[in-house]
Amino acid sequence: MEAVVTLPFAQVHVRHGRLSIDNLVLDDEVLVRLAGEATDPVKLVGDAMAIGARVLDREQTAVHADYVKAELERVGRDVDAAFTDKARVVAEHFGRKVDEVFAPDAGVLSRALERHFSDDSSAAVQHRVRAVMEEVMGRSREELVRQFSSAEGSNPLAGFQRAAVESIQGAAAQQHTHLREMNATLETLRRDLVELRAEKDRLQQVAAEVERGTAKGRTFEEEVHEAIDRLALPQGDTCEAVGDLKEATGKKGDVVVAVGACGGPSQGRIVFEAKNRRLARPRALEELDGAMAERNADFGVLVVASEEQVPARMLALREYNGDKLVVAYDPEEEGSPLALQVAYALARARVLMARGDGDGIDPAAVRDTAERAVNAMEDVRRVKQQLTGAKTQIDKAAEIVEAMAGRVRGHLDEIRVLLEAPGAPGAAAPP
Structure with missing residues (x-):
């Protein structure tokens, strides 16, 4: 059986989501003390490593965040400085361009406006528009004069002109006739007025005589x-x-x-x-x-x-x-x-x-008779008014009859004239 060789250094392996540590010796006093006091040293060591790992992770994250923040601040300062310089350059460039375009005296826009709208410029817009309008209006006037001065059918007012001239001439002749008739009428009225004035003076004299004193x-x-x-x-x-x-x-x-x-x-x-x-x-x-x-x-x-x-x-x-x-x-x-x-x-x-x-006079009888006489007189007055109205109507009817008779006599005269006209049947031959 082969003996286990103990490596002189610790080995840490991560496999399948798990951490494996070989030959790891820790000399942390707190960890040693806690492991000695714990009933399950393995679990304690695992918890300590897990807690330490989380603490280390947070510390590294904070370090990274500070680094990133510092880098961002540095980059922001650099960008701000660069943008400020660039903006100043751009603003100066645009300022020069705006001055070139909008300068009051030497600006491009001022010169263009002066050239196109000044009264002293021959190329001004208003001069060109005026010239075009004068040309168009001149041609229009010539065409209108040529069209309306023609007596041919192309003139839309030719018929109206002829009718107007004929109407004016007829009206002038008729007015001349009416004026002659009016002059004759005025002369007659003048004579009548003179006669009426004389009659009025005579009547005024008579009235004055009537109004004067006992006369x-x-x-x-x-x-x-x-x-x-x-x-x-x-x-x-x-x-x-x-x-x-x-x-x-x-x-x-x-x-x-x-x-x-x-x-x-x-x-x-x-x-x-x-x-x-x-x-x-x-x-x-x-x-x-x-x-x-x-x-x-x-x-x-x-x-x-x-x-x-x-x-x-x-x-x-x-x-x-x-x-x-x-x-x-x-x-x-x-x-x-x-x-x-x-x-x-x-x-x-x-x-x-x-x-x-009048002792023998009966006042009551006299009064009664007088009242009857007055009433009878009122009847007489009423009948007279009625007779006057009837007479007026009769006079009007007589006037109407006379007018009708006059019209009949006029028709008879017309018939006589027609019968005596030359060429009429039965007309007498001229001598």
Whole structure:
């Protein structure tokens, strides 16, 4: 049997993930002490080696990390220095290039802008654009002038021009004709205007004469006096025109009737105020009061020339204040004296009843009869209005018939002219 040879050095082998150590002698005091005290020295030695291996591994890792960190710091410093130098060089290079391009006076960009956009440069963009536009516009104007000045069919406005010229010439001729007609019309209107002005002056003179003093309404006053005189005489009353006779305070009152004065003393006085214009209600009452006071009358009657001249808010043949009334009398209207006759009768009855001289008079019967007379007069007025409207319609119908007859006569004249035209059948041969 061969003897085991003990090697003088330790052998460490790693096989299949396991560590094998031969002839290993350790003289660590702590390890020797712990192994001597341990019940299983082999396990203790294995644990100690495992723990020591881990400690060594961590120490080596830390050493490696410090080394790597130091190397990285060194490399970073080197790179930083190199980058700083390179960046400075690049910045200086770009600064020079920027100065070359953007320098205010000698820069490439400034020179290019000066060359392409300066007003002093012949190659400036605006000059070239202006030249191109002038050339294009000149050609366009020439083409337009050539196209629109042509009278041929190539000119799109040739027909319009001819039509416009013809229309303008026709309008000028028509306007000339109209001007001649207008001049003739204006001459006629001028003559009519002269005549109207003369007529207006004459009417103004007449109106001024009417408005002046006691001559105011003289014609109408005279007609009222004549109508009242015809009503007063058959009843034994006297009628006197007093428009020109001045009393103590004035000349108000145009006609004064003395009731019963033909056969004895007067039993009362009635004053008539004739107005050929419309008065306001207060003015009308004031005129009647003044006339009654100046003429010492018991009753006042305002006589106006038409229904339209009855004062506002007053009615014809309606008593006011028991001693006044208004009546419309148109001398040219048929039946108008009837209203004046009713007013005269009402005023005369009121005077007689107020004086008490009519003892045999039945006031109620007189009042009732007067009311019936006024109502009948209202019916007369209403019928007259209806007759006036009917007459107006009849006049219009007559005008329409006359116009139709005129058209018929015109057609007959046209037929006669057609029959007498040369070449018409039956026309007389020329001499």
